[in-house]
Amino acid sequence: MAETGDDSLISTHPSTSGLQIALHPLALLTISDYITRHTLRKQTGPMVGALLGTQEGRDIAIEHAYEIIALVDKDQVRIDEEWFDNKLKLFKETHPKLDLLGWFTTTTSPTFAPSLYMVPIHQKMLNYNESAIILCLNPAPNASAGGGGRLPLGIYESIIETEDAAAVRAVESMLKLKFVPLKYTIETGEAEMIGVDFVAKGGFGNATAEASGLESTTEGKVVPKDAKKIKLADEFAEMIKGKGKERDRGERAGEEAEDKLNVGTQNDELLANLTAKANAIRMLHSRIRLLTNYLSNPPHDKPNHQLLRALKSLTHSRLPLLTPADAGAFRQEQLAEQSDVHLVALLGVLTRSIEEARGVGKKFAGIEATNRTNMRMGGSGTAGEPAVWENYGPPKDPARRGRRENSGGGSAPFGNYPSNF
C-alpha cells in the first residue's frame, strides 16, 4: 500500500463546521502507552482506539481514550462491535459525562493523512457519533522533526462530498467520504497539568532519570532545554534582575517560613515551582524573539499580509485586554491577596517564635531549678554558676535553634535538667 497516507482522501475544501478541538494530554499519553505496549509485546494488527470527551456545540474536548479490538478480515479492518458496545457501556458507567467523539489510529504518513483502510471503521464510528473525528498519530521519531515542535498527529472530521455523489453511488458511499483537517489546541485541567508536569519531570527539579528509573529516559527532554538555556541565558538573567526585588522579598519570607520544616522537600517544591515558571517565561521570550526577528528580517521580499494582520491584531486588540477594565479595583484585590499571604507567613513565624520563647523559658527554668538545688546542697552553686551560663547561653546557630525542640528532651544538652516546665 503505497498510499499509506492517501492525500486523495483529504478534502480540498477547508473546514466549514468550525469545530474547535481541545486535546488533553491524558488521551495522548494513552495512545502512546498503547503504541509502546503493542510494539513491545509484538502484537500485530492495526492499532485502533476510541476517543472520548465532551462536546458542547462546536467545542470538542478529547479527554480520554482507550483501545479497540480490531479484526483484520481479508482486505478490511473492522472493529469488534459486540466487544466495543460492551466496553463503551462499561466506560460510560464510570465516566457519565464523557461521550464517544471518534477514534484514533496510527499512520506512517508524514502528513498524518488518513489511509483508505480507515474509511470503513470511520463509517462505523459515524453510527455512534454523526460528527465523529479521527486522530492519526505517526509514532516515528522523525515525524515531528520538521514541524517546528508540532505534535506528530492530525485530527480530521469527515464530510460527504456531494459533487460526484450520483456517479459513485454504485461503489456505495465509501469513496465519497473525505476528511477535512481540523485545528486543535492543547488543554489541561489543573490536576492534569500537575500530573503531566510530575510525569514529565520525574518529580522534582531535574533529577529525572533517577526518579523514574532505568527504563524511562529523559535525555530527549533535557538536551533541547539545555541548549535553549545557553542561548537565552543572558536575556533571562536580565528578566530575573527586573524581578529581583520582588523575588528577594518573597524568598526571604519563604526561607524563614521553611527553615524549620522538612527543609528538603519544601525547598524542592518551591524550586520545582520556580523552575517551571522560569521555563515557561523562557518559552514566552523565545516566541517573542521569533516574532521580532521575523519582523526585523523578513525572509521574503513580499510581506505576508495574513501574518502581519495577525500580529497587528495581537498587539493592538488582544494585548490591551491584559489590562483589567477596572485597574484600581484589580490592584486593590491583588494587594489584598498579597497581604493575606504575608499575614499567613507572619502567623507561621509567630507560632514558631512562641515555641522558641517557650523553649527559652523552659531552659531558663531548668537552670534556675538546678542552681536552687545546688545552693540548697550547700554553697557549691557559686562555683557552678558561671560554667552553667557559659554552656547554656543563648543559642547562636540559627539552624540548630529550630531543631533543638524536635530532637526530644533526652538528646539535647539540657537532658540533665528537668524539661517538663
Next chain:
Amino acid sequence: MESSARKQFDFENSITLVDPTKDGIYAYDDTEQKTLSEKRPWRENPNYFKRVRISAVALLKMVMHARSGGSIEIMGLMQGKIAHETFIVTDAFPLPVEGTETRVNAQEQAYEYVGAYVDSQKAEKRPENIVGWYHSHPGYGCWLSGIDVNTQMNQQKFTDPFLAVVIDPDRTISAGKVDIGAFRTYPEGHKGKSDEEGEYQTIPLAKIEDFGAHTNQYYTLEVSHFKSSLDTHLLDLLWNKYWVSTLSQSPLFTNRDYSTKQMVDLSQKIHKTEHSLLSGASKSNRSSLLAPAAASKPPAESQLDKVVKDSNKIASEEITGLFSSVVKDRVFGAVDVVTSARKQS
C-alpha cells in the same frame, strides 16, 4: 490489501522510538508472572514489597479521577504486574463507587463491574491482573484509615499480591505536586515498627485519632513512575503547547476553599494545644519539684511542635501561590505600562 496493510503494520512495529531495552517495563511475560505468584515470596516476608512503579498513564488517570470527585472520596483499581520486591502498575480504572471512607469493602458493590471490565481487557490482549486499589483522601493526606486497613487486610488475605494507593487531590493542587502514597498492611498479629517515623504530614483534627490508631498496621512503599521513550518524546512536544497554562494558573484562587479549611483546622489545633499546655503547665509546676528528672517530652510539647510545622506548611504553600501571581503580574502587568504609553504618544 491485506498484505500491504500487514507490511505497514510490520513497518510500524520496527519503529525505533519504542526501544525494547529502555521500555522493557511495558512487556508482559505470562510465565514469569505465574511462577512469581506461585512462589509467593510475600507470604514469608510481610515487608517483601518495597517499591511501586506507576506508569504515566495510570498516574494521570488516578490523579484526574481523584480530582474529579471533588470532596467525595473516589475509588478505583489498578492493573499491572509484579517484579522483584516491586509492584508495576500499568493502568488504572475507576469504579462506580464513592465514599470509601464510610464503608468496609465498598468495592464489593462493584464486583460485577470489575469482572466485566477485566474480561474486556483480556479480550484486547491485556493480560495484566489487578494488583491493587486506589482511593482519594481529599484534603487530609495520604495514609490508611481504620476502614482502609481492614479493606486492605482482606484483600491481602484473599487476592494477594495487592497494593493500596492513596491520593490527595486537594494537596496535589495546593502543593503543585502529586500527593500520593502506597501502602501494604501487615498480616494480623504482626506488629510493625511503630517508631519508624515517615515524613511528617498534616492531619486534620477530625481524622487525627484514626490516623494514629493504625500506623503500626501498615507500611509505606516507595512510589516512582515510569514513562516510555515515546511518552517522553510526546511530552517534550506537548510542553511547546502547554507552557502557557503554567504561566496562567493561579493556585491562590483555585485553592481558596482548601486553604480556608486548612486555616480553620489549624486554629482548632492551636486552641487544643493552648488548652493542654495551660493545664499541663499548672500540673507540672506542682509536680516539677517532686519529679524533676522526667525525661520524656509531655504530649503538649509535641502538639505545639506539630502546630508550628502545620502553620509553616500552610505559609509556604501560600507563598508558592503568591509567587505565581507575582510572576504573572511582572510579566504581563508590564503590558499595561506599554499600552498606556502608546496611548499617550
